[in-house]
Amino acid sequence: MRTIIVLLLFPLLASAAELETAQFRIAIATHCEEGEVTCADVAASITDKQSQHTQFIQGGTQHTTCADGISPCRFLGYRFVAEDKYYSVSEGGLLTVTTHQGKEIYREQGRWDYEK
Numbered sequence: 001m002r003t004i005i006v007l008l009l010f011p012l013l014a015s016a017a018e019l020e021t022a023q024f025r026i027a028i029a030t031h032c033e034e035g036e037v038t039c040a041d042v043a044a045s046i047t048d049k050q051s052q053h054t055q056f057i058q059g060g061t062q063h064t065t066c067a068d069g070i071s072p073c074r075f076l077g078y079r080f081v082a083e084d085k086y087y088s089v090s091e092g093g094l095l096t097v098t099t100h101q102g103k104e105i106y107r108e109q110g111r112w113d114y115e116k
Helices: 002-012
Strands: 015-020 024-030 042-048 054-065 072-081 085-090 094-099 104-109 111-114
Touching: 024 085, 042 072, 042 085, 054 085
Parallel strands: none
Antiparallel strands: 015 024, 015 111, 024 042, 042 054, 054 072, 072 085, 085 094, 094 104
C-alpha cells in the first residue's frame, strides 16, 4: 500500500528529487507552486536499504535569511520532522539526523538524482 500512496502523490507535485546515500534512499517532493521561494509542504519517503522499512514524513525547505533579517535568500535544503527525530537534507546532499534535543545521531553524504 505504501508504494501505491507514493505513486499517487508524486506525479501531482511541482518538483521531485531523490537522494541516495549508502544506507538510505530519500524521495523528496514539494507540494508548492513553482516559483514560490519557500515551501512548508514537502513530503519525503525515507527507505532504509538494509531493513527495507519506509517512513513517510512532512517538512519544508530551509533558506538563509537575507540582509533584512526576514526575507528568505539562498536555498539550503530540506528539514523533516519525525516523531523523535529531525531529518535535514542539504542542497549538497548531506543527510543529518538529530534528536529533538539537537544531538546528532547520523550523518552521511549522498548523491542527488533530480527528475525532470
